[in-house]
Amino acid sequence: MKSFFKRLAQLSILCVASTPAYAQSDAAQANNPLADITAFNIQNYYIGDFTGPANATGNQFVLRYAKPVTLGSSNWLIRASLPFNSLPVGTDGQTLSGVGDFDVFAAYQFNTGNPGISFALGxxxxxxxxxxxxxxxxxxxxxxxxxxxxxxSPVFQYGYLLTWRGGVGDTNGRPRANLGAFQPFVFYQLGSGYYTGGAPIWTYNFVNDSYSVPLGIRLGKVTKRGNTVYNFFVEPQYSVFDKGIGLPKWQIYAALNMQFQ
Incomplete structure (x- = not known):
């Protein structure tokens, strides 16, 4: 992970140092998960503490690809995510690293009649x-x-991502998964491509009644080089409400998101 953070820092310096002209709409749409633009995201969650046993840290590195697709007269957004997890196992501080579960959704984009408002379900x-x-x-x-x-608004953007998923077929002796997640988006443009806000993920496990409700504050920078919009940000998050063991107590969310226009 050290090499990842080094490379991410190098890319962030490039983004902040570059000063090409960009449209205000680029900044407003840079965090839109339904933007009609192919995107590739490199994201990382460093988890500094978990609920339950103390002195445990973890990390989740995520590669994410999103692409708008037109099928006939309908518009869809396909988003695929693959995590690489490093998580504590047992009570002796041992860390287990490897690929996680592959996640993909296909969201049908409704015509809202307003180009500034996006709504999708799938x-x-x-x-x-x-x-x-x-x-x-x-x-x-x-x-x-x-x-x-x-x-x-070119200054203030907001929205949410709501997901639910449940296990199907053979569960290999594990409890059948039943998990809901709500991710609110709130962003405020500070000018010159800088912005603040947050996008924490609130989760609820219907199987064991565990939940996590973090809040975060983000500092991000949006810049455009050629036909690519770069969005680099860091967002520390802290759980204000939680129940259960093995949930992030605090974490640092950092990412470089790229939109290819």
């Missing part, structure tokens, strides 16, 4: 690709994804 599939069953659910999952994003 199916979600989670494939049990984890290299170790302790790094994933060890079962296929099906669910739904609903996304809303309002970028009618």
């Amino acid at each position: 199916p979600q599939v989670v494939v049990p690709t984890a290299s170790d069953d302790r790094l994933g659910a060890d079962q296929w999952q099906l669910g739904l994804a609903n996304v809303y994003f309002n970028a009618t």
